[in-house]
Amino acid sequence: MLDSGCGTGASTRALAIADPEAWVIGIDRSAVRLARGPLASPTTMPPNLLLARAEVAAFWRLARAAGWRLRRHWLLYPNPWPKPEHLMRRWHGHPAFADLLALGGELRLRTNWRVYAEEFALALGVTGHAATIVPVAVAAAHASPFEAKYAASGHELFEVRAAAV
Numbered sequence: 243m244l245d246s247g248c249g250t251g252a253s254t255r256a257l258a259i260a261d262p263e264a265w266v267i268g269i270d271r272s273a274v275r276l277a278r279g280p281l282a283s284p285t286t287m288p289p290n291l292l293l294a295r296a297e298v299a300a301f302w303r304l305a306r307a308a309g310w311r312l313r314r315h316w317l318l319y320p321n322p323w324p325k326p327e328h329l330m331r332r333w334h335g336h337p338a339f340a341d342l343l344a345l346g347g348e349l350r351l352r353t354n355w356r357v358y359a360e361e362f363a364l365a366l367g368v369t370g371h372a373a374t375i376v377p378v379a380v381a382a383a384h385a386s387p388f389e390a391k392y393a394a395s396g397h398e399l400f401e402v403r404a405a406a407v
Contacts, residue, residue, distance in 0.1 A: 266288075
């Protein structure tokens, strides 16, 4: 399982605890963010968790070249880059989108921006992958610090689900 753009790794830790039989890898490009999460207290890291500093698009390309196939892939609250001229900065408009899809598995993207969810689902559909958008239920435990922040401020939260890409 891959948690791309995991930030502090709090979401990766939660995913690893929820599925102790799976290897869960969290990738983020910021050493500062990673140092604020489970890495700060290694004794609280589940044995099936690995956090790594890497640029996500490059990691996807290398994982694809190595023949990796994921069971599940999470993209939690990516920056939506709202201006139309920034389309290539959104994952579904980025050249690495093909690598993301080639890694396979169940794909989940969460966002507080409906348009981003709709665009991502549409891009999946154009590539032949059925996707649905569902609301994220407000829960006591959130998948990431961003999710907790957005839920607390009253934002609607959306999850794009693709069964197998």
